[in-house]
Amino acid sequence: MKVLSFSFLRPAALFCCMIGVLAFSTHQTIYSRSWHAPLQVTIYPINGDDSLTTHNYINTLTDDSYADIESWIAREAKRYNLALDKPFHVTLGDRVDSIPPPLPEKQSILATVWWGLRLRHWVFFNTPDKQSNLRRIRVFVAYHEGEEDKPLQHSVGLQKGLIGVVHAFALPNQNSQNNIVIAHEILHTVGASDKYSWAGTPVFPEGYANAHRVPLYPQRYAEIMAGQIPTSSYASYMATSLRSTQINPITAKEIAWID
Ligand SMILES: [Zn+2]
Structure with missing residues (x-):
């Protein structure tokens, strides 16, 4: 009797999955840079060092904590005569209780690609709402108490997937500088280098x-x-x-x- 083999199904499913991800990313890139309507930016705070100080700091955050990002980008858009008054609408999202995968220690294309896949997998399972991501940038901000003379991990913004991961200080007097880093990573997601x-x-x-x-x-x-x-x-x-x-x-x- 002839036994049917379904071993071809797994690579076929993976291939279909990759085509799906690629098509969605292409759509995201086209829509996010058309500037017909404001892009939604949602900031998800993370307790990056699992400390009570950071926990309490995150409790003080509101939409207002990020208001200068929205108004600054609007000011810059006006200087370039962009048709949109407000290119981005920035709001605070729910807290995320998971840490994103750290950047690879070794700089290699393979390590970077693997890290990118892990990050997208992490984002998929840790975005605490079900809104569409076609026109939305998700920025995960890991706050840390920080130590003197010890730099935080690098922040990143990915155009593919419209995802940002920011490491920031859990200090009210650092809010303004944190917002520079967040704005920088937001602009990476729409193509800035x-x-x-x-x-x-x-x-x-x-x-x-x-x-x-x-x-x-x-x-x-x-x-x-x-x-x-x-x-x-x-x-x-x-x-x-x-x-x-x-x-x-x-x-x-x-x-x-x-x-
Ligand atoms: Zn950068």
Whole structure:
């Protein structure tokens, strides 16, 4: 008697799944950069160090904690004559009780791809609501008490999947700088690239808010994808709030605000 083999089903299912994910990502990318209607940004807070201080800090967060992100992007959109008054609507989502997978220690394409798959799997199982993600950016913010001279993990923003993972300090006086990092990662999800060097300093000209300023130094603003305000060709300092950052024409082009 002939025995039917169904072993081909597993790779076929995986292939269909990958095609489905790819098609959805392509749709997300097209819709998110069309700028016909505001994109929803939902911020999901996470207790990154499982401490009571961070727990209490998260309890103080409201939509208002992120209001300057929404108004800053609206201000920048106006400078570029975008037809939308408010390109993003930012709200606080529910708390997430799980930690996203850490970035790979080794820099390799395979490790990065594997991490990306794990992250998307984690996001799928840890988004605490059932809203559509076609026009929504999900930003998971892991708050930490932090230790002096110990940097937090790197934050990331992925265009594929419209997902951001931010590591931030659970301190009220850090809210403004946290919002710079969140805005930076949001812009990555819609196509903006980093504009700082390996040393963390702004690259000229793309990392300057105004590369044509006369005199060039000191710059008045930080370019959001560089994060620092250059005071000379070798010195710069961190912007302290979104008020002192701008989107330059190179980033505006990357996110399809201008041609
Ligand atoms: Zn970045």
